[in-house]
Amino acid sequence: MTRTLQEIKAELEALYQENQTAIEKYTAELEAIDPKIEQAKQDIADAQMMVDAEAYDIAKRELWTAENTKEMLKNKLDELTQKPLISKTDYNKLVNEINVLAEKENMTIINKVSEMFPxxxxxxxxxxxxxxxxxxxxxxxxxxxxxxxKSYNYSDRGALLPGRFSGLEYTPKRSVVHLVNSLIENYERLVK
Structure with a gap:
């Protein structure tokens, strides 16, 4: 079943929104990790000062975990913000599908315009x-x-009235003939 252009756009917007939601989630997690790193560093310094090997070991593991988590979150954010959301193959398929659907709609509109020419x-x-x-x-x-x-062609002051030099003639301010001929000429040039 063929999708509509509106359905494709809705799917793309949903995919983009899903990506933005993930970026916001991992950004918040990344911002929350820095205080944990600072706390682990402080715990290491405290354990060294108290010469507490067990507390030192725990603080070192917490620091290692927090720093590795930060690295992992940065990598994930880089992927989410830099990497395309779809493969090149899917991208090219969508480009073609969108162009085919848009051209089909364009031809429908052109056919409606053609029906108006009579x-x-x-x-x-x-x-x-x-x-x-x-x-x-x-x-x-x-x-x-x-x-x-001839005196009817002049004003009471003797000036020649507009449009009276070579007799009376109606001259339209806007020519429907010119408009329609231009429309037909452009239609035939662009469409046929």
Whole structure:
């Protein structure tokens, strides 16, 4: 059964969290060992001063155990913080699996985008129809209603009004045709 990308991420996060928990545990144990080492050294000094061979032997064993425990904990922490959490083989398998799953989802999204293109084309045609209708209406206004009166192209102060130099024409501030054509061009360049 194929896992999902979300399941893989959850497994990786759980593995990382398990590693962090172990690091915290061994760090706490390592911090707790230093006082034991100092205490064992103090016990050795006290036993030497009292010339107590049995206490000296016990303190030396405690020091040896504490120092070896510290070394072992440091080695374990080095392993936990430096060594990869999975093998190279598993790592490469996961890289491939993640890429395959992401590409599969990407293709699903691209297919959904492709399904929208007929609607984009319909919207483009609505834009063209609106543009033509507005210009036909402006031509009716200018030619038949305004009788091509040139003074209508100027303000009361005599300045030429914007967009009136060569007659009335609707110019959209944002072109749906340009937007859709750019979208289609980029889609075909990137996807097909």
């Amino acid at each position: 609607e984009f084309e319909a919207l483009k045609q609505l834009h063209i129809d609106n543009y033509n209708f507005a210009n036909n209406t402006l031509q009716l206004l200018e030619n038949k209603i305004g009788r091509n009166e």
